[in-house]
Amino acid sequence: xxxMDHEKYMLEAIREARKxxxxxxxxxxxxxxxxxxxxGRGHNCRVQESSAVLHAEMDCLEDxxxxxxxxxxxxxxxxxxxxxxxxxxxxLLYKIPVVVIGENKxxxxxxxxxxxxxxxxxxxDSAECRxxxxxxxxxxxxxxxxxxxx
Amino acid sequence: xxxMDHEKYMLEAIREARKxxxxxxxxxxxxxxxxxxxxGRGHNCRVQESSAVLHAEMDCLEDxxxxxxxxxxxxxxxxxxxxxxxxxxxxLLYKIPVVVIGENKxxxxxxxxxxxxxxxxxxxDSAECRxxxxxxxxxxxxxxxxxxxx
Numbered sequence: 644x645x646x647m648d649h650e651k652y653m654l655e656a657i658r659e660a661r662k663x664x665x666x667x668x669x670x671x672x673x674x675x676x677x678x679x680x681x682x683g684r685g686h687n688c689r690v691q692e693s694s695a696v697l698h699a700e701m702d703c704l705e706d707x708x709x710x711x712x713x714x715x716x717x718x719x720x721x722x723x724x725x726x727x728x729x730x731x732x733x734x735l736l737y738k739i740p741v742v743v744i745g746e747n748k749x750x751x752x753x754x755x756x757x758x759x760x761x762x763x764x765x766x767x768d769s770a771e772c773r774x775x776x777x778x779x780x781x782x783x784x785x786x787x788x789x790x791x792x793x
Numbered sequence: 794x795x796x797m798d799h800e801k802y803m804l805e806a807i808r809e810a811r812k813x814x815x816x817x818x819x820x821x822x823x824x825x826x827x828x829x830x831x832x833g834r835g836h837n838c839r840v841q842e843s844s845a846v847l848h849a850e851m852d853c854l855e856d857x858x859x860x861x862x863x864x865x866x867x868x869x870x871x872x873x874x875x876x877x878x879x880x881x882x883x884x885l886l887y888k889i890p891v892v893v894i895g896e897n898k899x900x901x902x903x904x905x906x907x908x909x910x911x912x913x914x915x916x917x918d919s920a921e922c923r924x925x926x927x928x929x930x931x932x933x934x935x936x937x938x939x940x941x942x943x
Binding site: 701708735 | 846847858862877878880881882903938939943
């Protein structure tokens, strides 16, 4: 049941990633879920808003708006890709207890560090997420490198 | 000489913090310096833009715009306060080699972790920075707690 829920919300994160792609952006999406409800959604906006900070997870947290610590405590963050150092740091700042990731083959953030700091990580290893990223990285390596500081 | 430079740029970060305060915001400021030039500046925008992600350092990185890894490699980030997990994560993502902080008595981010990951940290322990934060935290503890996920 839990896995089915995770897949349901990951589909929404994938929908965000595809929206980003259709806008000419990097196809990474995220949703923030609390009590079975999506309370924030977003996608990478590097290209669209010329943004250095709006990775999918950050755009999603910004969309959810100002929340209290007790709200974040009941949240699960879904991202189509393993969160980078910045987005992992946001998870730690707000003490989001669970992060579900689409895949970590295209890119792997500081997952071990997140776990050491008490975050539960679930990797769905989604073929769809892998395909989205692999295609993009192959097509636009310079943009992708810029996005992960390489 | 280096210390004098650090103090000069920290004054600009303090100027940003005061600007934020005058707007009704949380008084934390930051500047990004490359080759002796300020290429980005910002302040905490939680109140002003109802933002969950625009801490001073993030607002400053956003102001600097999209940069390549080779640009960040020559940068120093100045912040009036020890960077939180999110902002420290942004420093790691973009491999900013040096972070100069105004103080870490009011709040201390993951400084040891940043050092382990190769970032050089300089703490100016500025009385002015401490006074700015101490006054604010005393006056608006709820807003401050929200900003650091407590």
